Amino acid sequence: MQKLNYLKETPSQTAGPYVHIGLAPGAAGFDAYDRELGQDIAGPHAKGERIRVEGVVIDGTGSPIKDVLLETWQANAQGVFAHPEDGRPVEDGFRGWGRVITDFDTGEWGFETVKPGPSRARNGKIAAPHISLWIVARGINIGLNTRLYFEDEAEANKQDDVLNLIEWERRRTTLIARRSLRDGMPVYRFDIQLQGENETVFFDI
Amino acid sequence: MKKPAEFYQRDRRWHPPALTPDYKTSVARSPQFALISLENSPSEITGPVFGHGDIDPTDNDLVYNYAQGDQCAIGERIILHGRVVDENGNGVPATLVEIWQANAGGRYRHKKDTYLAPIDPNFGGCGRTLTDEDGYYYFRTVKPGAYPWRNWINSWRPAHIHLSIFGSGFAQRLITQCYFEGDPLIGQCAIVKSIPDPDARKQLIALMDLNATVPLDAIAYRFDIVLRGRRSTLFENRLEGN
Ligand SMILES: [Fe+3]
Numbered sequence: 437m438q439k440l441n442y443l444k445e446t447p448s449q450t451a452g453p454y455v456h457i458g459l460a461p462g463a464a465g466f467d468a469y470d471r472e473l474g475q476d477i478a479g480p481h482a483k484g485e486r487i488r489v490e491g492v493v494i495d496g497t498g499s500p501i502k503d504v505l506l507e508t509w510q511a512n513a514q515g516v517f518a519h520p521e522d523g524r525p526v527e528d529g530f531r532g533w534g535r536v537i538t539d540f541d542t543g544e545w546g547f548e549t550v551k552p553g554p555s556r557a558r559n560g561k562i563a564a565p566h567i568s569l570w571i572v573a574r575g576i577n578i579g580l581n582t583r584l585y586f587e588d589e590a591e592a593n594k595q596d597d598v599l600n601l602i603e604w605e606r607r608r609t610t611l612i613a614r615r616s617l618r619d620g621m622p623v624y625r626f627d628i629q630l631q632g633e634n635e636t637v638f639f640d641i
Numbered sequence: 642m643k644k645p646a647e648f649y650q651r652d653r654r655w656h657p658p659a660l661t662p663d664y665k666t667s668v669a670r671s672p673q674f675a676l677i678s679l680e681n682s683p684s685e686i687t688g689p690v691f692g693h694g695d696i697d698p699t700d701n702d703l704v705y706n707y708a709q710g711d712q713c714a715i716g717e718r719i720i721l722h723g724r725v726v727d728e729n730g731n732g733v734p735a736t737l738v739e740i741w742q743a744n745a746g747g748r749y750r751h752k753k754d755t756y757l758a759p760i761d762p763n764f765g766g767c768g769r770t771l772t773d774e775d776g777y778y779y780f781r782t783v784k785p786g787a788y789p790w791r792n793w794i795n796s797w798r799p800a801h802i803h804l805s806i807f808g809s810g811f812a813q814r815l816i817t818q819c820y821f822e823g824d825p826l827i828g829q830c831a832i833v834k835s836i837p838d839p840d841a842r843k844q845l846i847a848l849m850d851l852n853a854t855v856p857l858d859a860i861a862y863r864f865d866i867v868l869r870g871r872r873s874t875l876f877e878n879r880l881e882g883n
Contacts, residue, residue: 442649443728443867447841448656449818450664450832451803454751458741458767458803465752468707468765473695473737496669503753509688509811519687533689540753556683568684570814575666577657577835579814583684602677630670640651640676641685641812 448578455505455572460537474536477508477549479529484513484553488623489584489613490546493538493571496631500543504573508534508547510566515555551586551622557597564592564599571628581639584626587615602637610636647681648812648869649728657835664831665792681812686871688811691737691771700769703742703782704859707765714764716745716783718859721819721847725776725806728870732776738866739769739805740780747786756788781859784821792831799826799833808868819864820846 456464462472478486492500510532511517516524518532526532532552538545549567557563564585571580585593593599593612602608613624628636659671679685699706704714721740725733743749743766746758750766764783772778785800801818808814820827827833827846836842844867853861 441730442870443726443730444655444841444844445652445728445869446815446817446844446867447836448815449803449835449845450667451805451816452818453753454741454749455803455816457749457751457765458739458769459805461765461767464750466707466750466765468767469700469769470697471695473691496671501670507814509684511684517683517687519690521687522683531689558680558682563682563684566684568811570811572816573670575664575668575670577659577661577664577667577671579816580672581812598679598682601679607674631673635672635674637674638672638676640653640678641681 450574450577451505451572453503453574455503456537459505459535463537472535474507474534476529477510477531477534477547478512479527479531481527482512482530482550483527484550485622486548487551488546488548488618488621489567489626490544490623491626491628492543492545493573493628494630498632500538501573501630502538502540502543504538504543504545504571506536506545507570508536508549509568509570510549510552511555513550513553515553517555554592561597562592562595564596565589566596566598581641582628582636583611583639584613584624585611586624587612607637610634646874647686647872648810649872650678651869655838655841657837661831661835664835667835685812686810688807688809688813691735691807693771695737696769696771701778701780703740703764703766703768703780706768708763712763714744714783715761716764718781719784720779720781720853720855720859720861721802721864722777722779722850722853722861723847723863723865725772725778725808725866725868727808727868731870732772732774733808733868734772734774734776736772736776736809737769737807738772738778739767740782740802741767742782742785742802743788745783745786747788758786758788787824787826796831797826797829799824799830804866806866806868813868815866815868817866818845821862822846822848
């Protein structure tokens with residue numbers, strides 16, 4: 437019999453409590469690199485609305501987790517990803533990727549970016565504006581994937597194939613960030629629950 | 642014409658499940674609802690792109706990248722090297738590989754690590770590099786020490802190096818750990834054993850590689866990394882299609 441020569445993906449292991457040393461050494465307490473990566477998501481020239489996103493990650497006991505690292509991935513305000521496969525240009529300095537850590541004392545995290553525009557979905561459809569999130573921490577054996585959608589995009593959200601794939605309408609609301617204004621800047625609140633009846637929807641992507 | 646597109650679905654039975662009670666911290670941090678399976682869209686098949694402007698050429702030499710003056714880190718000098726390939730066996734070029742680790746005594750340079758082994762003033766414990774056009778990467782570092790951790794009363798992590806790898810799409814994002822051939826602690830470790838399949842665990846064990854040593858300088862260990870592969874679209878690509 438012939439053999440299929442596919443390899444197996446390297447298995448995941450937890451990022452552990454000291455993930456900062458590798459991915460955000462400043463937070464671990466030392467300056468190893470001239471430039472830490474993922475600190476500027478949109479860059480100075482990106483068009484669109486400047487926003488802030490904040491939240492906590494809550495464990496099954498209801499406590500905020502204080503050693504989480506999140507990565508964010510998004511399109512720009514025109515719905516373009518800074519990647520050759522998108523094929524369209526983005527503003528100089530726009531990366532769409534960010535690295536965010538929680539405060540060691542409070543578990544709060546936050547980042548600033550531009551609000552993404554509607555982007556391409558499958559089959560010629562349009563995806564509602566969203567930010568993809570990837571969450572790792574001690575006790576998380578394999579990174580968790582989720583998406584943040586925006587409260588003020590109700591019409592687009594209603595049409596979004598990914599949100600509509602979630603059969604339980606009540607669970608869809610776990611992916612909607614709540615908007616408020618602080619000193620004139622829109623702030624979106626997005627708390628992530630790892631367990632419980634309000635468990636955030638996580639995806640196998 | 643073949644155009645690489647969507648990723649093969651992730652084999653979740655090869656990875657550790659979210660809930661692994663012997664690794665106690667996972668109990669309150671593991672989602673309980675089933676994951677919702679998504680077909681890939683541009684959000685998943687694209688991802689951040691890195692270049693040589695993002696890092697310094699010396700970032701992959703942990704023996705010297707945090708050392709003062711003409712000093713260097715203490716410990717057994719090793720080369721950690723290998724290829725990043727995908728499930729099709731193709732090299733993944735120009736992808737970012739980041740590592741972090743304890744020093745030779747098993748102590749991390751982290752404000753939350755209080756283990757009584759000493760900090761090495763000349764060792765930071767982090768490194769990063771981009772793979773070359775064939776997917777090849779290498780680091781020089783010191784072999785990390787085993788260290789105790791609070792799981793059971795007497796739990797010890799085998800010597801390990803943490804690795805973070807990107808690939809070309811956000812769906813390939815991976816963090817893992819590499820262990821060293823012959824370490825008796827590997828078989829005792831609740832984090833290693835979060836991976837159910839013994840063959841999958843073996844995939845995380847780096848082999849001593851005498852041919853890649855730097856004579857009179859550093860022993861080498863080989864650690865190849867496999868990221869998810871992409872399907873080749875033989876027919877019309879429905880991802881963008883109508
Ligand atoms: Fe560790």
